[in-house]
Amino acid sequence: MKKTLIAVAAAAALTTSAFAEITFGAWLRVLAAPVASDGDETVTAMGNSWGYGARVARLNVNAVAEDGKAGFDMGIYNDLNDGLSTGDQWSIWTKPVEQVKLSFGKYDNNTLRGDLCYGSWNWLRPTSSWYVEDEGLLMSGNGGKGALIEVTPMEGLYIQALIPIDTTKQKAEDVYKNARGGFAYSIDGIGKIKGQVILNNTPEKAAVAAEKGAFVGTNGVVSNFDAGETLDTGAVVIKEAVKAAAASDAYLDKTFEAEFDLTSVENLWLGVGFQMKMIDKLDDREDQYKTSKMKIALGASYQVNDDLKVSASGAYLTAQKGKDDGGVDGVFQLGAGVDYNLGEGINLAADVRYKSKANDVDNTDSLAFLVGVTKGISSNGYVGVGFQAQTNSGTWANTVIKGEEAKGDKLTWAIPVAMSVWF
Structure with a gap:
């Protein structure tokens, strides 16, 4: 009986492979700091660059029909403390016509997201030293659940819309008040323009x-x-x-985003992003006083030669409350970094980040810097060591290197050992 089951399984696998392609892949990065300081004590820490514990194993599964018109994708993540999880994306999709793709599920769709990732983004991320992350610096990505519609009606044009239908009963009106949509258009020889609208409405919770x-x-x-x-x-x-105000539809947030990427200059990438968040009855929204109304962001990277690349970024955000309410009129961040190939698979990365004061309390600004070296291992991995520090009791993404809250003026630092593999 056992042999029969094995034969049936083998036949099914052969039949499947004739009509579809199922692929497996993985990408991981974990950093461990055998020595670090939280400003008071010498500590140890381990985690992903982005926090959320330490993801030491994962598997991504993708299935695509032979004609490319149907498939699914999913993730299996194994975090050191939390065990198995479903990952960032799982969905089923079909293409009724060549220009339209319809998906149901949870998405980590970054087709429209505007990024400039460099330096400490790939090590322990100094969350106290920026208001806006490298991913989504210029424009937000799409990490929602529901029905995702993607349309490519002509060459160079991409359109996306997400309707957040869930497995629980919801009022249709509320669902569509949380929809989002955007587009990207590539201009040959010049660059790319993008835009999107994100709605956020929670009337029931507010009521x-x-x-x-x-x-x-x-x-x-x-x-x-x-x-x-x-x-x-x-x-x-x-x-x-x-x-x-909370009990009414005044809880509708409308975010408008736009981005332009210039790619016409050889070896140069230059991008500018704009975000405007409009909240009804803004003056009554006590719970939203930390949310900015407007963001302007810039990013640039230049490949000087085969071995050297330089990057720079910045953002300005208007404050929702001014000085009379304990805040500042506006805040900003700046960053710059270099990547240099030392040869023999050895690479150097260095950057510095600065975030201005968020309020009138002393020591709420922050300066962070990194120097790190990595060595390629095989063709699908690297190991590295670095030194990172932040002023004013700065914190890193979800690690134990926390320092004091807000008013601290101590130096926190770490010597992270980085390991990354991909398959």
């Missing part, structure tokens, strides 16, 4: 918050407190006027 006199945080978490109470975190419970 519940209004009834209970709750505070709705920027992360969407609803906590119940007595009206007017001030929390230790500095958050203020919404007042009666805010409750009324």
Whole structure:
């Protein structure tokens, strides 16, 4: 019986391979700091560049029909502390016609995202030293769930729309008030223009918050407190006027984004991004005071020669509340880095990042820097060691190297050992 089952499985595998291609791949990066400082004590830490524990194993599965018109994709991630998870994307898709792709699932779709990743982005990420990350610096990516429609009606034009239908019952009106859509158009010999609109509406959650006199945080978490109470975190419970606004459709956020990439100059990439977030009844939105209304970002990279590349980025964000409300009129960030090939598979990376003060409290600005060297291993990996530091008790992405909160003026640092593999 066992032999029969094996034969049936083998026949099924052969039949499948004749009509579809199933591929497996993986990409991983983990950093361990055998010695680091949180400003007070010498500590150790390990994690991904982006935080969320340490992902030491993963598998990505992609299936595509022989004619390229149907398939699925999924991930199997193994994090050191949390075990197995489903990863960033899992979806089923078909192409009813060549120009249209329809998918259902969860997406890590970055076709429209505007990135400039360099230096410390690939090591321990100094989250205290930027307001906007390297990924999505110029324009946001799409990490939502639902029905994704992608259309390529002509050469150089790409259109995307996401309708966030979920497996739970939702009012259709609320679903479409959380839709998003965008496009990208490549201009031959010049560059690319992109734009998108992102809607965010949570009237039901806001209405519940209004009834209970709750505070709705920027992360969407609803906590119940007595009206007017001030929390230790500095958050203020919404007042009666805010409750009324929260219970209405005034909770609709509309974000507009645009980007232009210049690629016409040899060895140079130059991009500019613009974001405008419009929130109804802005003055009543106590829970959104940390959210910027506008962002202007710039990024550039230049391949000087075969061995040397330089990169630079910056962003300016308007504050939603001014000096009279404890904030500043606007904040900014700057960064610059170099990548240099030393030969024999050895590469040097260095960068510096600066973030301006977020409020009138001293020591809320931050300066971070990195010097790191990697050595290629085989054809699909590298190992490296570096030195990183941040001023004013700076923190890194989800590691134990936290330092003091906000007002600290100590130096935090780490000597990370980086390991990355891909298949």
